[in-house]
Amino acid sequence: MSAQSLNLTQPSYTHFSGSIGENSRGYRSYNLDTEYEIGHKLFVTGTYQHVRQRFNDDTTFRESIIDLGVGRYFNVYDRTTLDVSVSLGNFTQSSNPFSASGNTFYTLNSGLRRRHDMFEYRLGYRYIDMESFDSNHGIVASAHIYFTPQTALGVYFNDVYSNSNWSLGMRFLF
Secondary structure, eight states, X not given: OOHHHHOTTSOOSSEEEEEEEEETTSOEEEEEEEEEEEEXXXXXXXXXXXXXXXXXXXXXXXXXXXXXXXXXXXXXXXXXXXXXXXXXXXXXXXXXXXXXXXXXXXXXXXXXXXXXXXXXXXXXXXXXXXXXXXXXXXXXXXXXXXXXXXXXEEEEEEXXXXXXXXXXXEEEEO
């Protein structure tokens, strides 16, 4: 068990999250997200998102995203951190995020996280440059309420490429 996950007065950088969401186009998404602090305030990130929508005519729309990155956080105030990270990913219009027909991208991310007793929240900024698309940027936000020291219910939001995504899920610290 990570020493960082046991420090319940600081934001978590060692966790696994799963959520179900919907975007502004009305499509449902299934999301997996993890961060792991590797030491010295450095962390690695991984995100998988699968979007699937079945239409009335029995056709199906699918998208998959995989995104892997590395970052560092800084203590800026009691119970508050500033994090910065970079990531590389692949976006496909299929169920396979590793498809060669996908569009690769990179992101630059920053955010402020705050832990206050049983609440943790983050407000951030994401810049993304995707192959075959113009670069874009937007906000990302999350809020968690811990009902045990290691388990939280969370709400997530991001708005990049004029596509707002909301999701609700669980976070597990390890």
